[in-house]
Amino acid sequence: MAKQAVKKNLESPAEIEQYYRDMVFIRHFEEKCNMAYRQGKAGGYMHVYIGMEALAVGWMHSIRKGHDYVITAYRDHAHALLLGTNPVAVMAEIMGRKAGTAGGKGGSMHIYDPKNGMYGGWGIVGGHIPLGAGLAFASRYRGDDKVTLNFMGDGAANQGVVFETLNMAALYDLPCIFIIENNEFAMGTRLEYHAADTELWKRGLPFDIKSERIDGMDVLQMKKDAERIIEWVRKEGKPYLVEIMTYRYSGHGAADNDRQLYRTKEEEAEALKRDPIKRLEKILIERNIANEEKLEAIDAEIQEVVDKIYAEADASPFPDVEEVYDNIYTDMTPEQGH
Amino acid sequence: MAQMLEMTYREALQKSMIEEMDKNADVFLMGEDIGRYEGTFKVTKGLFPKYGHRRVIDTPITEAGFAGIATGAAMAGLRPIVEFMTMSFSILAMDQIINHTAKVHYMTNGEVKCPIVFRGPGGAAKQLSAQHSHSMDGWYAHVPGLKVVCPATASDIYGMMKTAVDDDNPVIVYENPGLYAMKGMVPDDPEFKIPFGKAQILKEGKDISLIGYSRMTHVNLAAAELLAKDGIDAEVVDVRSLLPLDSATIYASVRKTHRAVVVYEDWRSGGFGAEIAARIGEDCFDDLDAPVSRVGGLNVPMPYARVLELQCIPDENDVVAAVRKLG
Numbered sequence: 001m002a003k004q005a006v007k008k009n010l011e012s013p014a015e016i017e018q019y020y021r022d023m024v025f026i027r028h029f030e031e032k033c034n035m036a037y038r039q040g041k042a043g044g045y046m047h048v049y050i051g052m053e054a055l056a057v058g059w060m061h062s063i064r065k066g067h068d069y070v071i072t073a074y075r076d077h078a079h080a081l082l083l084g085t086n087p088v089a090v091m092a093e094i095m096g097r098k099a100g101t102a103g104g105k106g107g108s109m110h111i112y113d114p115k116n117g118m119y120g121g122w123g124i125v126g127g128h129i130p131l132g133a134g135l136a137f138a139s140r141y142r143g144d145d146k147v148t149l150n151f152m153g154d155g156a157a158n159q160g161v162v163f164e165t166l167n168m169a170a171l172y173d174l175p176c177i178f179i180i181e182n183n184e185f186a187m188g189t190r191l192e193y194h195a196a197d198t199e200l201w202k203r204g205l206p207f208d209i210k211s212e213r214i215d216g217m218d219v220l221q222m223k224k225d226a227e228r229i230i231e232w233v234r235k236e237g238k239p240y241l242v243e244i245m246t247y248r249y250s251g252h253g254a255a256d257n258d259r260q261l262y263r264t265k266e267e268e269a270e271a272l273k274r275d276p277i278k279r280l281e282k283i284l285i286e287r288n289i290a291n292e293e294k295l296e297a298i299d300a301e302i303q304e305v306v307d308k309i310y311a312e313a314d315a316s317p318f319p320d321v322e323e324v325y326d327n328i329y330t331d332m333t334p335e336q337g338h
Numbered sequence: 339m340a341q342m343l344e345m346t347y348r349e350a351l352q353k354s355m356i357e358e359m360d361k362n363a364d365v366f367l368m369g370e371d372i373g374r375y376e377g378t379f380k381v382t383k384g385l386f387p388k389y390g391h392r393r394v395i396d397t398p399i400t401e402a403g404f405a406g407i408a409t410g411a412a413m414a415g416l417r418p419i420v421e422f423m424t425m426s427f428s429i430l431a432m433d434q435i436i437n438h439t440a441k442v443h444y445m446t447n448g449e450v451k452c453p454i455v456f457r458g459p460g461g462a463a464k465q466l467s468a469q470h471s472h473s474m475d476g477w478y479a480h481v482p483g484l485k486v487v488c489p490a491t492a493s494d495i496y497g498m499m500k501t502a503v504d505d506d507n508p509v510i511v512y513e514n515p516g517l518y519a520m521k522g523m524v525p526d527d528p529e530f531k532i533p534f535g536k537a538q539i540l541k542e543g544k545d546i547s548l549i550g551y552s553r554m555t556h557v558n559l560a561a562a563e564l565l566a567k568d569g570i571d572a573e574v575v576d577v578r579s580l581l582p583l584d585s586a587t588i589y590a591s592v593r594k595t596h597r598a599v600v601v602y603e604d605w606r607s608g609g610f611g612a613e614i615a616a617r618i619g620e621d622c623f624d625d626l627d628a629p630v631s632r633v634g635g636l637n638v639p640m641p642y643a644r645v646l647e648l649q650c651i652p653d654e655n656d657v658v659a660a661v662r663k664l665g
Contacts, residue, residue, distance in 0.1 A: 069414070103447040112446040119413060119450070124437050130403050131438060134410015141366070141392070141416060161433070164403030171398065327448035330506040332535075332582055334482045 011220060013289040017298075019061065019219045020284060023053040023277050024299055026078045028306040029087065030250070033077065033094055033108070037254040041314065042094045045123075046108040049078040051249035054276035055181055056082055058222025059149055062230050063117075069135040071119040071128055072151035074109035075181075079151065080121070085113040091313035099316040103323065125186075126152060126159025129178070133165045136176035140237070147233050148176045155186025157200045169239040170207040177233055178204065178241040181216070183248040188262040204241030216244035217274045220283070247271045340527035348518040350492040351381055354499040355419060357528040359389060362417060365503055366393040368408050369421030369458075370401075378423050379459060379518055405431035405456070409439045409508075412454040417503060425460030425474040425512065432477075439508045440483030455502045455509050461553065461603045462640055462651050463515035471640035471647075473604035475552065476613070478510045479580035486580040487534055488512045490555035492522030494578060497532030504531070514553040514603075535582035539591065543573035546661055547591040549614060550601035551577040554652065558601055561657035570661065580610055588614065589622050596627040599660045601652055606634025628664040633657055 030048035037046050060082035072079050080090055093100025094108045101111050110121040119135060122128035132150030139146040156162055157180050169176050186194045204211030214225050233240050251259050284290040325333040359365045371378060373386035373396040386394045397404040408418040422428040442452040462471040479486040485507055489495040502509040541562050548558035555576040562572040575591050592598045598618050602611030615630040636650040
């Protein structure tokens with residue numbers, strides 16, 4: 001019996017390699033975004049997912065893509081890419097191009113792809129949390145079996161509307177998973193300076209929401225936990241809150257160019273030891289799924305893919321100025337002109 | 339020709355919502371005390387026993403939370419009608435409505451629609467003082483992405499609520515506590531609809547245009563009667579829809595009468611009437627025989643004492659005075 005259980009939990013080499021490829025893809029994609037920002041090819045506010053890859057990879061591999069709902073804040077590239085959004089369209093959106101997911105009207109913070117279940121991409125900290133609960137409300141209303149993944153950062157856990165939403169999610173039994181991506185910083189404010197109780201997983205307890213804290217730097221464990229929680233929510237039709245411990249190696253946003261204002265280099269070096277990609281590389285080698293050469297080959301292959309995505313996005317045109325009034329409404333425009 | 343029934347504004351509003359709920363199972367109501375308690379202004383009286391807690395949903399007193407949940411539900415294709423107990427409370431939900439609801443369709447470049455109605459009474463009721471008497475019409479009509487309508491009659495709330503529920507965009511249906519008990523003739527026709535962006539002339543006249551909306555339309559009608567006694571023939575333009583705004587009907591009236599007074603309950607400075615006045619000034623300058631005049635609410639937080647409150651809200655005497663001042 002025990003042996004069988006272990007076997008059931010063991011991922012196939014192909015699965016593990018896929019997680020690895022996905023994490024490396026996100027990392028290179030985000031590094032490319034940083035480069036684009038430095039070169040003035042991307043503007044506004046841009047927030048990358050470097051260091052947090054295992055988290056989104058674990059969850060997106062556990063849902064039914066295009067069936068379940070996903071919504072998140074402005075650190076949103078990874079969620080869309082992992083759901084299957086055309087990466088050229090994501091990069092084009094970040095670069096403000098017509099071929100972007102929102103025709104260049106949203107930018108980095110607002111990536112949408114509802115056909116694949118991606119409902120944004122929102123810029124007000126905590127503001128989208130009721131929207132996510134609303135998606136889950138629609139599932140409850142219709143009696144379907146969709147689950148909503150409602151992502152937020154640790155900073156959002158303090159917003160009033162998040163508490164309001166937790167109360168209503170519990171009150172109405174909404175199939176919604178509140179996922180706090182705790183990367184230890186709300187912009188430049190460290191967790192212990194912004195949260196009276198730094199154990200954010202407890203935020204669900206006053207509302208009798210099943211809640212826990214888990215590690216988000218080990219993709220294999222993340223995948224197991226995500227699967228377990230999603231299965232529970234789908235079956236029970238109730239909300240769940242999970243705090244996931246992670247770390248961003250980059251700044252809060254592309255404009256954050258002095259991380260030493262809020263954390264030391266030593267701390268960053270220590271955090272790098274938990275790098276989810278390095279951690280999985282070890283497992284790949286230990287389990288004889290790949291050797292150093294193969295990992296290097298995968299890395300080079302993905303770098304090339306990302307380079308091509310960037311080139312294609314960069315070659316695409318900017319929106320026509322006439323499009324500025326398009327899609328404010330489905331059927332009209334407001335008064336025009338300055 | 340549908341049979342006409344006499345009913346109150348409140349009854350017409352409820353009839354409209356019932357018919358839309360019966361037509362479309364995706365339509366549901368949400369708000370504070372709208373179910374078991376039947377609504378503070380009793381607009382939803384009898385609906386909880388009829389539709390149950392699945393479609394008439396009592397919420398906690400958390401305006402931002404339920405405005406956001408309803409918005410998310412609309413993004414998923416449902417058609418919520420959200421009641422604010424008063425529009426003054428919608429201030430707590432403004433981040434949701436302005437930063438989220440109003441942006442869904444644009445920020446997704448048309449990929450996601452947001453068919454939602456926010457409704458409720460705005461403006462002064464009676465001695466509710468400074469925190470419960472806000473006119474919020476101009477605040478919302480400032481926001482691209484929202485539609486804002488302010489029906490003044492039973493027939494209009496009946497027809498415009500139907501249009502709102504059927505609209506694929508976020509709509510603010512702006513009521514006024516002073517309108518609920520007013521009676522009017524309403525067509526008994528579930529398919530009756532009044533399109534947005536169409537002002538109406540409620541009384542024709544040749545000497546001056548009195549332009550207003552919501553309860554101020556009735557103030558203008560009363561003012562027109564007083565003016566008639568002095569031989570002044572006023573035309574009463576009921577704007578009905580602020581966003582979209584039917585400038586053409588307003589301009590046509592001004593071009594006929596050559597004089598305009600814009601009347602609105604909101605604070606005089608920066609209220610939506612100022613927008614209407616500015617547009618008339620820009621586009622009808624050569625047609626005007628006098629400056630465009632505004633009559634608005636006094637620029638003060640609404641006071642409690644009835645004598646002070648009445649001083650703040652424009653009435654027919656204020657309108658008549660403004661007309662006389664134009665000479």
